[in-house]
Amino acid sequence: MTQRFPKDGRFGEFGGKYIPETLVPAIEELEENYLKIKNDSSFKKELNYYLTEYAGRPTPLYYAKNLTEKLGGAKIYLKREDLLHGGAHKINNTLGQALLAKRMKKRRIIAETGAGQHGVATAMACACLGLTSEVYMGYKDTIRQKLNVYRMNLLGSKVHPVKSGSQTLKDAINEAIRDWITNVKDTYYLLGSAVGPHPYPVMVRDFQSVIGKEIIQQMKKINKKTPDTVIACVGGGSNAIGTFYPLVDSDAEIIGVEAAGKGLKTEYHSATLSEGSKGVLHGMMTYLLQDKEGQIKETHSISAGLDYPGVGPEHAFLKDANRVIYRSATDKEVIDAFLLLTRTEGIIPALESSHAIAEAIKIAKSKPKSETIVITLSGRGDKDVEVVEEYVKNIKNSI
Amino acid sequence: MSKTSRIQSKFLELDSKNEKALIAYTMVGYPNEKDTLTVIRGLIKGGADIIELGFPFSDPLADGLVIQNASTVSLDRGTNLAQFFRLVKKIRQESDIPLVLMTYTNILYHQNYEKFFKEIRDAGIDGVITPDMTIEESKEYLRAARKHSVDTIFLVSPNTDRKRLEKIIKMTTGFLYLVAVYGTTGVQNKIQQYTIDALKTTKKAANHKIPVGIGFGISTPEDAKRFIQQGADAVIVGSALIKLVEKTAPAKLENAVVSFTKKLKNTTKRG
Ligand SMILES: Cc1ncc(COP(=O)(O)O)c(C=O)c1O
Numbered sequence: 001m002t003q004r005f006p007k008d009g010r011f012g013e014f015g016g017k018y019i020p021e022t023l024v025p026a027i028e029e030l031e032e033n034y035l036k037i038k039n040d041s042s043f044k045k046e047l048n049y050y051l052t053e054y055a056g057r058p059t060p061l062y063y064a065k066n067l068t069e070k071l072g073g074a075k076i077y078l079k080r081e082d083l084l085h086g087g088a089h090k091i092n093n094t095l096g097q098a099l100l101a102k103r104m105k106k107r108r109i110i111a112e113t114g115a116g117q118h119g120v121a122t123a124m125a126c127a128c129l130g131l132t133s134e135v136y137m138g139y140k141d142t143i144r145q146k147l148n149v150y151r152m153n154l155l156g157s158k159v160h161p162v163k164s165g166s167q168t169l170k171d172a173i174n175e176a177i178r179d180w181i182t183n184v185k186d187t188y189y190l191l192g193s194a195v196g197p198h199p200y201p202v203m204v205r206d207f208q209s210v211i212g213k214e215i216i217q218q219m220k221k222i223n224k225k226t227p228d229t230v231i232a233c234v235g236g237g238s239n240a241i242g243t244f245y246p247l248v249d250s251d252a253e254i255i256g257v258e259a260a261g262k263g264l265k266t267e268y269h270s271a272t273l274s275e276g277s278k279g280v281l282h283g284m285m286t287y288l289l290q291d292k293e294g295q296i297k298e299t300h301s302i303s304a305g306l307d308y309p310g311v312g313p314e315h316a317f318l319k320d321a322n323r324v325i326y327r328s329a330t331d332k333e334v335i336d337a338f339l340l341l342t343r344t345e346g347i348i349p350a351l352e353s354s355h356a357i358a359e360a361i362k363i364a365k366s367k368p369k370s371e372t373i374v375i376t377l378s379g380r381g382d383k384d385v386e387v388v389e390e391y392v393k394n395i396k397n398s399i
Numbered sequence: 400m401s402k403t404s405r406i407q408s409k410f411l412e413l414d415s416k417n418e419k420a421l422i423a424y425t426m427v428g429y430p431n432e433k434d435t436l437t438v439i440r441g442l443i444k445g446g447a448d449i450i451e452l453g454f455p456f457s458d459p460l461a462d463g464l465v466i467q468n469a470s471t472v473s474l475d476r477g478t479n480l481a482q483f484f485r486l487v488k489k490i491r492q493e494s495d496i497p498l499v500l501m502t503y504t505n506i507l508y509h510q511n512y513e514k515f516f517k518e519i520r521d522a523g524i525d526g527v528i529t530p531d532m533t534i535e536e537s538k539e540y541l542r543a544a545r546k547h548s549v550d551t552i553f554l555v556s557p558n559t560d561r562k563r564l565e566k567i568i569k570m571t572t573g574f575l576y577l578v579a580v581y582g583t584t585g586v587q588n589k590i591q592q593y594t595i596d597a598l599k600t601t602k603k604a605a606n607h608k609i610p611v612g613i614g615f616g617i618s619t620p621e622d623a624k625r626f627i628q629q630g631a632d633a634v635i636v637g638s639a640l641i642k643l644v645e646k647t648a649p650a651k652l653e654n655a656v657v658s659f660t661k662k663l664k665n666t667t668k669r670g
Pocket of ligand 1: 088089114115116117118192193194233234235236237238239240304305306350352353378379380
């Protein structure tokens with residue numbers, strides 16, 4: 001089931017590299033260098049140092065006792081990626097790639113960001129390692145996640161608001177790719193999710209797999225076995241694949257949760273795996289939300305980090321192989337989950353992560369108390385408090 | 400391919416006149432359905448040798464601002480494949496000029512390569528340019544294109560190494576498209592030495608087996624002339640034409656396009 005390093009960059013029929021020819025040498029250079037550092041002990045040691053001393057790994061696997069009792073079913077554990085430096089899992093990947101970029105002698109780093117968490121994590125890794133960074137962010141996202149724009153600026157990163165297309169993550173990726181084509185010789189593109197042309201989906205998965213590996217170790221200590229169920233939210237799919245990949249060959253039930261926005265029956269969602277069809281975008285063959293002629297659709301989610309019409313190719317593969325179940329949560333369910341976790345456990349989750357919590361709320365009761373559910377809490381919700389306040393206010397007003 | 404394609408014949412014909420080719424790009428549905436045809440008539444009258452029809456895609460990641468904007472306008476006006484086929488039919492009623500479709504992989508893939516290549520061949524399209532299609536991913540794309548005798552025009556870049564260049568040339572029919580700059584379409588710098596070097600390397604690798612066209616950022620007759628002098632078999636002009644369409648009043652459109660195209664075409668005639 002697992003594909004460690006698919007040579008042609010394919011997970012079944014998904015993945016590949018559909019890119020302008022100018023980027024081919026850059027992608028080949030990246031693949032070659034990634035293969036070199038992947039099993040290099042000095043690289044591993046260096047990355048491990050930064051993950052531990054700078055980012056704060058390992059993160060706790062916290063038993064959410066109050067939430068468990070409230071839901072009255074399986075025991076719920078939270079994998080606390082929200083406690084990492086920067087407030088999300090994104091730093092696992094940015095430290096890895098920034099160290100790689102440094103070894104490749106590329107000093108100019110570019111990135112895209114949706115919620116701004118990847119942009120912040122890029123800016124932090126670059127500040128820490130002495131690299132310069134520029135971040136592309138959809139104009140709409142710069143407004144709804146403006147706290148993160150300030151943070152990136154403070155960290156010394158230049159933020160480019162992107163006004164083309166839907167002005168969200170998809171367009172930020174387009175613009176980052178255009179920059180890369182233009183400055184291909186000295187620029188490293190630090191992609192923030194398990195998407196894009198090969199080798200990005202594999203590389204980002206590997207850097208994020210620390211999440212799943214720690215879950216396995218920690219759960220063994222707590223319960224002497226792997227979790228019965230794991231749940232993670234899926235935008236591009238990096239925190240999810242990092243959680244799932246080490247568990248794919250176990251018998252754990254694995255659930256990815258996409259953004260159902262205002263409902264799967266409406267035009268306002270980002271549930272790519274649930275509702276999409278096969279196609280090619282951002283260098284990869286995967287599931288996409290597209291119209292009947294292959295034009296990419298505008299998406300919607302209350303969480304900027306899940307507002308994306310594509311998904312990582314390995315998720316597409318795991319869906320078709322029936323190994324992972326992909327479900328979705330609506331904006332409303334997400335807000336309810338956000339508020340519930342905040343009040344029962346005193347933990348403010350990111351809206352992205354709240355999708356995973358919403359799924360746990362739906363299924364926990366039906367599972368025996370002897371079972372365990374691990375939710376990857378991919379990030380903290382400070383960036384989202386304004387959006388939540390606004391949403392709650394609007395609901396009150398409409399009643 | 401057994402039969403000589405329209406594109407091949409065009410290059411042979413130009414060769415016999417000691418001329419090079421002007422390839423003119425325009426966006427389908429821009430500035431609107433009706434005036435797309437006006438622009439194309441202007442290009443033909445002005446002497447363009449091959450026409451590249453850009454079909455808009457929502458996420459044109461190899462394109463700069465000018466063509467991005469034209470794509471957005473075109474899609475907002477409701478451009479679809481039915482309209483594209485209507486346009487090709489109209490052009491074919493008036494002209495035998497070689498027509499090349501330029502769009503992104505997803506448009507072709509979504510229709511199914513086999514079905515789509517058949518449909519465009521039946522409509523009178525002679526070749527395709529797909530800037531995000533790499534040779535590695537092209538097996539089924541090529542099979543369908545060969546089956547329906549549509550030329551596959553691949554792009555090469557100044558940073559493409561010799562070995563890869565040769566592989567790409569093997570899979571290319573019609574002409575080879577050399578991307579002049581590190582950048583998206585429409586980027587205009589002074590002509591760089593690396594571009595001239597790339598043109599020489601590419602021509603050498605092509606070894607007269609396939610014509611080499613150069614494009615991206617060619618905006619003036621002076622640019623075109625320089626590349627022809629340096630050995631290009633074709634110059635490809637896109638964003639500069641779209642810009643002209645953008646700023647010209649509809650009533651003057653055809654004449655403006657004719658006059659600019661003539662100036663470009665003159666540079667491809669050895670004097
Ligand atoms: C906290 C958090 N979780 C999840 C995501 C979604 O990304 P991915 O699916 O790559 O984990 C984001 C993206 O911005 C995020 O900030």
